[in-house]
Amino acid sequence: MPSESIRVAGLAKTYFEGENRLTVFSGADLEFRRGESAALVGESGAGKSTLLHLLGALDRPTDGDIYVGGRAISTFSDDQLADYRNRGVGYVWQSYHLLPEFTALENAMMPLLIGGASPDAASATARRWLGRVGLAERAQHRAGELSGGEQQRVAVARSLANSPSIILADEPTGNLDVRNSDQVFSLLTRLAKENGQAVVLVTHNPEIANRCDSIKPMRDGQFVSG
Numbered sequence: 001m002p003s004e005s006i007r008v009a010g011l012a013k014t015y016f017e018g019e020n021r022l023t024v025f026s027g028a029d030l031e032f033r034r035g036e037s038a039a040l041v042g043e044s045g046a047g048k049s050t051l052l053h054l055l056g057a058l059d060r061p062t063d064g065d066i067y068v069g070g071r072a073i074s075t076f077s078d079d080q081l082a083d084y085r086n087r088g089v090g091y092v093w094q095s096y097h098l099l100p101e102f103t104a105l106e107n108a109m110m111p112l113l114i115g116g117a118s119p120d121a122a123s124a125t126a127r128r129w130l131g132r133v134g135l136a137e138r139a140q141h142r143a144g145e146l147s148g149g150e151q152q153r154v155a156v157a158r159s160l161a162n163s164p165s166i167i168l169a170d171e172p173t174g175n176l177d178v179r180n181s182d183q184v185f186s187l188l189t190r191l192a193k194e195n196g197q198a199v200v201l202v203t204h205n206p207e208i209a210n211r212c213d214s215i216k217p218m219r220d221g222q223f224v225s226g
Contacts, residue, residue, distance in 0.1 A: 006032045006055065006166050006198055010064035013050055024050050028064065030216060032166060037189045037199040039209035042218035048202040052168045055200060056089045057081050068165060086115045090159030090197070092188065094171035096151040098143035104130060104150075105139040108157045115162055129157035133187055149180030156188050160195065167192050169201040173208060185211065 012026035024047035032038055032055075040048040053059040055066060057073055065072040068088060076084060090111075091097075098107045105126055112122035130139050133153040143151055152172065159167050169188065173181035185208055192199045201212060209215050 005034060007067040008032075008051075008055075008064070009067065011051075011054065011061050011066065012063040013047065013054065013059075014062040025218065025222065026063070027222065032198040032200055034165065034196045034198045035193050036213040037192065037201060038214045038216055039212040040200065040202045040216050040218065041204070041206075041209050044204075046218040048218060049170055052170055052200065052202060055166065056091065056168050057085055083115075086111060087162045088165050090162065090164040090167040092152070092155050092159045092167065092169040092172040094174040096143075096148075096155045096175075098151055098154060100144035101142060103140050103142055104135055104146060104154045107143055107154055108161055111158060111162050125161055126157065129161050130154070132160075132191060133157045147180075149176055149183060152176060152180070152184045153187065156184065156191070159188075160191055160197070163195060164197060166198045166200060169199060171202055171204070173203070173205065181205070181208070 008028050008030040011028040012023070014021055014023045014026075028051070040051060042048055050059070054061050057076075065074050067073070068084070073081070073084065105123065108126035108130055109122040112125055113119070117125070127136070127139060130136055133156050135150060135153055135157070138146060138150060143154065146154065152175075167188065172188065173184055176184060189199055189212070199212075201208070203209050
């Protein structure tokens with residue numbers, strides 16, 4: 001993916017149900033620079049997760065656009081959108097979303113295989129990333145045999161495997177104790193910085209937010225750069 005930042009311009013999201021309408025946010029102008037981490041903060045229901053879904057092209061905005069490498073996502077073809085979701089974006093969720101019957105290695109390989117990599121190439125890349133998150137010796141353990149902290153580290157390795165432009169993390173430490181929370185956050189932000197990826201992280205933890213390069217709070221339906 002291109003090396004430029006990810007830019008949000010005039011972004012708005014409104015949900016319609018019959019005659020009712022709910023505007024989650026409007027006029028959002030944000031920039032997420034590669035190699036930097038940004039924390040989205042605000043009260044529950046403020047639209048932070050909605051923004052992540054828009055950035056990942058999992059949902060469409062009501063107005064405005066998202067620019068990756070200077071190009072608006074709205075101009076992507078269906079195939080280009082699918083490629084962007086697979087190769088351009090990495091995901092880390094609060095619930096690890098690992099397949100419990102698969103090994104740590106197989107879980108980390110998944111986005112690579114979906115993107116068309118050969119099994120051998122996918123395995124080699126996934127093993128390398130598992131090593132970087134400290135799980136080389138746990139590669140053949142099924143996800144269900146791993147601790148919560150280990151499962152989230154597998155999720156971090158999986159999110160980085162395709163070298164995306166941006167990592168979207170929705171409360172990635174929310175299910176972890178203090179020690180594992182610190183480890184996962186440090187791994188995610190360090191590895192993303194080393195590899196030039198932007199990290200956009202939703203968190204209610206002020207300590208985590210304050211360790212990010214920038215904080216982008218949401219107030220009264222507006223995202224304001226912190």
